[in-house]
Amino acid sequence: MQNPQENNPEQQKSLAQFISELRENIGLSQTGLAKKSALPLKTIEEIENGQELFLACTIRQKLANALKLKPSDIKHYEKSPNFSLMPDNEVTTFIKNQILANDVEDLECPVCGSKLITRIAKMYDLEDNLVLIPKARCTKCPFQIKG
Secondary structure, eight states, X not given: OOOGGGTOGGGOOOHHHHHHHHHHHTTOOHHHHHHHHTOOHHHHHHHHTTOOSSOOHHHHXXXXXXXXXXXXXXXXXXXXXXXXXXXXXXXXXXXXXXXXTTOOTTOBOTTTOOBEEEEEEEEEOTTOOEEEEEEEEESSSSXXXXX
């Protein structure tokens, strides 16, 4: 499939535009694409509303199969996370302390600003002492704190 972006990179479509236009061109509704790709309708809606900027490989594969594309055709339109914005140790330490203090209601990803999913892992050291390890991951980008 010829990629229209190759000729003029300034007219780059978003993932949402690409999927929506392609779906409409083949005559599918969002529900139809959801059924054909075996994905939840909510996932299709989030992609087409621009809430999802990059996809898990399984979602990309299912969409590609349903739209008769290669996964790389879809990946080309995904927005890559900007790893230069990854937080420094001070920000990470602050987030870890907030998690341990159970003050996680308004914690946002320092990379993209989306909500963080947090938890505290309970582990034991070699002397059988309880060790609490704060963990966090972003709902939209690859940011995570592993402990």
